[in-house]
Amino acid sequence: MFKGFGRSQRASAAAVEQPALDVKPRHIGLIMDGNGRWAQQRGLPRIAGHHAGMLAMKEAIRACDDFGIECVTLYAFSTENWKRPAAEVDYLMRLPEQFFRSEIDELVRRNVRVRFIGDTERLPTHTQETVRRAIQCTQHNTGMIVNFALNYGGRMEIVAAMERYAREVMEGRATVGQLTEATCDRYLDTAGLPPLDLVIRTSGEIRLSNFLLWQAAYAELWFTDVLWPDFTRDDLYQAICDYAKRKRRFGAIE
Template identity: 65%
Template structure:
């Protein structure tokens, strides 16, 4: 299976030609490899996270320039709390630094920022950053950028099931009324299309509890490049690979 997925990677090339009428509506990225990037350079892991934060800016710009309607970035998972306390504290400070320096450009570009995940568990200063960012961008009509922060796909599905069960218990719905479309409306991503393309960096080949409902029919692209070395060119290659695939959704073409 590992060799199969690796065979779907394109050979790196300098030039990429994209079809403007077949761009993904929604790209989701698992930003992996910050720690390894730092270790290879003899730097502390937090240096890799800081370098990865700068790459977020580049990728948002690249997607917006292409006209991608939605981008979701896996910033911090529910499992990441297991990391050393100092590293977690640093990660919780990164949103404050990122949005302090980038919010004006995001507003200028018309980007609407959303957050998915249990933000109530975040430190108060991180929650304040989330609140201010939502407030500054809520009226924007351009690209949607979603940060998955303290997010877990299984927890999201469980929360959606609880929300529907509460409606049934209160008499507002019946069990038989539940459809895939209705269930999706209880998810944190309600209102945005499911991801067409999921990209993961660093050579790992798994979804790691990321958008497990929404990515059911997403095209997957795995790159050996560590996240701080990700670039606009690699993004374009991933999209070109996506455009070369036949998406049948269980049917025939």
């Protein structure tokens, strides 16, 4: 479906092998924005943009693994995306099956472990089954973590974390006053993942859009006007190089 719509001429030119990265983030968050506008510019239906975005996501995952990134979190579907037209939402809910059907063998070969964050129990049954299979197929892998944010919202995650803590207090497994910034991490969906170092957003928008709000407190932010389906390995490399040049003081004096 939509063959030939996947990548632009700009993307096909991004074939130059990059030098090794001396300084790089452990954990990258990707806000993959601009699929609809990419399709609109070409007179195509929005779902063509989402299909092209899926192809760009495949390349981004490969590039992250090749660059030695420990974890990448992909903002695949937000809690706000349910407001979109029903046909578009239905297509988006079927994209995970398309993706894993074609990519699961390579993910296993690359030793990638798949995780999901967000309220996956509210997803359609067929999408939940895809999620379960992807986790099961890669659960013993020990390489890069590919973490899909699916039906995810940062505020919802923080509320759910407070509810988990409150439940432990009620059950006598935690006490009031025990919660700190450090211990809060274990109640979040991202528990066990490396700290978020870099957030990349495409399409020219300059906001987080409810993505990893707690985790992004001290993450470096990198924005580009490139629409997500046109985002290439070269763009990712540039973002990481820019990250390496920044001074991360975390409030201290240099």
